[in-house]
Amino acid sequence: MKSRFPRLSFSSLVSRKNWTAPTANNGWPGFRMVISPLPPIKRPAKLQRLLPERHQKNSQAGQNIRKRLGLRMNESLENAIERISKLTRGQRIGICVGVVALLVGVMTYFVFMPKYQKLEELTAEEQKLQMELAEAKKRARQLSKLQKEMKEVEGEYRKATRALPESEEIPNLLTSISRSGQDAGLEVLLFEPEKEVRMGFYAEIPVSMTVTGRYHEAVDFFNRIAQLSRIVNLKDVTMKADPSQKSRDGATSSPYKLEISSSAVTYKFVENTEGAAESK
Structure with a gap:
């Protein structure tokens, strides 16, 4: 296939007239090549004729398309206006x-x-x-x-x-209750602690107690119990007279000794009841 552009050869770029032979500084002969600039590229005459013709045809085709579109839009608009005018x-x-x-x-x-x-x-x-x-x-x-x-x-x-006392304070508390009866002048016949009953964070410790003495001595004992720093409740208190025994001074107001039976209930603090139950 023949090219449209002119063929360039190395010999056309570099000619012998561009070569010089100066003497080098060290005495050896040397050469220096001088390259001339490239010549301008020339388009073929046929190509130069085709370009304006193609441009003119493209512009004419675009104008024709725009005219057709404009005519169609105008016709559609006119038809719509005509239909609306008939309404x-x-x-x-x-x-x-x-x-x-x-x-x-x-x-x-x-x-x-x-x-x-x-x-x-x-x-x-x-x-x-x-x-x-x-x-x-x-x-x-x-x-x-x-x-x-x-x-x-x-x-x-x-x-x-x-x-509520701790566990180690219970013996001292029971001793205080027994001593309170003796200090009031009562004779302690029975003083027996029973099994404790757990009630959540505290436990009840009932004590069965039986004492004998005169009425005012019993009242003094009850007052002493109420004045203790710890909580002590007396339950199921029963009193009965003993006719065979007279009072010490023989007074007619209280000629006989009384036998008093009750249940003294004290309490103690139970710490970490849940942890203790889990550990068991």
Whole structure:
């Protein structure tokens, strides 16, 4: 295939007239090559004739297409105007109302409805947050009151724990109860601790007790029990007179000794009952 461009050879670029033979500094002969610039590229005459013709044809084809499109659009517009002009006034009003209704429906469905749903969600969330805020404010107002009540309960709890002895203090407490009867002038016939009963964080320790003495000595004994620092309750108290025994001073107000039977119940503090049960 023959090329449109002229063929360039190395011999045309480098000619012998461009060669020089100067003497080098070291005495050896040397050569220096001088390359001439490339000649301008010339287009073939046929190619130069074809380019303007193609450009002119393309521009004419584009103009023809634009004219056809314009004519078709004009014809369509004229036909639409002609059809609308043939309609009655009522039909025109109906078409306008329908178009407006269609636009309003589309806007409502695609624009206003999502925003309305989002507004409802935000309103519900706002109401929920307002309720939570009101509840938080209510609790904040009650906080001081609850703190005061908590301090009172803690004080009562400390008093109760002081009134409930530990396990190692029970023998001393039982000794104090027995000594109180003796100090009141009573004769202790029976003083027997029974098995303790667990009641959560504390345990009951019942003591079966029988004493004899005069009535005022029994009242003095009860007062001494009430003045103990620990909690001691007397249950099932029974008194009976013994006619065979007279009082010491022979007074007619209380001529006989009384035999008093009761159950003295004391308590002790049980710490970490759940942990102890699990360890067992």
